Amino acid sequence: MPNQRARPTLRRRRLGEQLAAKRVAAGISLETASKLMGWDKPTMSKVENARRHISTKEVDDLLGHYGVTDPAFIGAMAALARDAGKKGWWAGFGGVGDSYQDLLSVETDAEGVRFFSPHLIPGLLQRGAYARHVINASAITRSDEDKDALSRLRLARQSLLERSPNPLRLWAVIGEAALHQRFPDPDAMRDQLAYLLDVSHRKGITVQVMPLDSGGHPGLAGMFSIVNFPSPWPTLVHLENLRGGTFVEGTTDVTVFEEAFDQIVATAQSPDASRETIEKIMKEKHS
Template sequence: MPNQRARPTLRRRRLGEQLAARRDEAGLSLEDAAALMGWDKPTMSKIENARRHISTKEVEDLLGHYGVTDHAFIGAMSALARDAGKKGWWAGFGTLGDSYQDLLSVDTDAEAVRFFSPNLIPGLLQRGAYARQVINASAITRTDEDKDALSRLRLARQSVLERSPNPLRLWAVIGEAALHQRFPDHTAMRDQLAYLLEVSTRKGITVQVMPLDCGGHPGLAGMFSIVSFPSPWPTVVNLENLRGGTFVEGTNDVTIFEEAFEQIVATAQSPDESRETIKKIMEEKHS
């Protein structure tokens, strides 16, 4: 059962972090900032810790007190305050863990994502039958009803690849082992590989295969995704596991994963070679 005291949304947390950073840059204490707005210190603390709503007008006034004059930044913060309390489009899919809601929020706000996935087709590229087989196997604490909802949600999540005017750009390096996976539903893998071939030709989507005989590379440490956002939001890394996922932030940590991804891309087959590999495996193993 998810924690009933759900943590604040990722958007609200990001807003709080940015406001705290601007306050620090202005050389103001919590008490100083609160006094400028006619608040008490606990109110200011709750805002920075994403435990209290703040209006767009309050954001603009606060940033004015901090001496922020970048109109694009002020606009981005105001938009974040406006959207922070809104229910996500996924609200109708049942009870979801905090980390999964964060992931869906990230998909919605991101402009590009880079995956390394050694054993699975990434969720944003999964087809219905394959997605259900993966969820059946991995969502070990979920009911059949939950699994149905998660399967539908996974497909709905892919709308970001076709959104207008700025579809999500995606670059996926997939381990060859993922292409050999077999499920009780024997058509699931063939349909998945056929879809992978089709989607790999779309503008803004790159698919590479990491061959089994490639030798050593940084991806041996496990799967990860690197998510980039429009300015002013920093790039983050998502590490997925059976309990959901963990976001890694901070320039130094993110840079390590970006450098690792560059080496992984250089080691993997080219996109054209990868399509040939996918086609061959589909014909030989899943016909």
């Protein structure tokens, strides 16, 4: 089987896309940009297609040629150039596909994530036994070894919620049906609900329950998450499926999901009422 070229990191791809966008906005051709930098055209093309490393100085020079003066944007591009080739913290785990690596990279760079999850506790809030049951049921093409690695990785992701100095902010609206899930191990769901109740009191974490009798709301179309970044990076939407996940980008498409989430939040129980619901389910089903 022929060797496959390693996929460029998400950071390098985002850097290349942004540099290409600024070049086009400045009305400068690929050939002209190459000459301004003293490169040949293929080199410039490789930079924009994330196939060549570019230094922070080269980024600064390019943006200068494109007339970009915003210090926040220039700083963000320089940070991407500096970190583009670094291995992610997840490199030591097995079974991590390209789409999952992209998600982990996005979460690592994010300021906050808003989830709507009708049937599952979101991955960033899952505990060990619950996570393993979910992965065993959904990762149907993976080996037992991969499933073990993915279970450990799912828990490791949660360190983002405690990172210093800027922990990841999390807002999760979870369908009540997810709280009634049963597994062969009766302790798994009880421990998961207890953890969910605990984290709901943490600063920067909001948990709401969408009751079974909520009626119609935009979340009936399925689960999604909205990921926010520091300026100047735009907000992304992540959609999950059995084969991994995809990202929705672009202001118009992202706005649809943000408006949908606002309606979902308004329909769901308040955080205090949600904690009461979780406690009630724990007492009725797991006492």
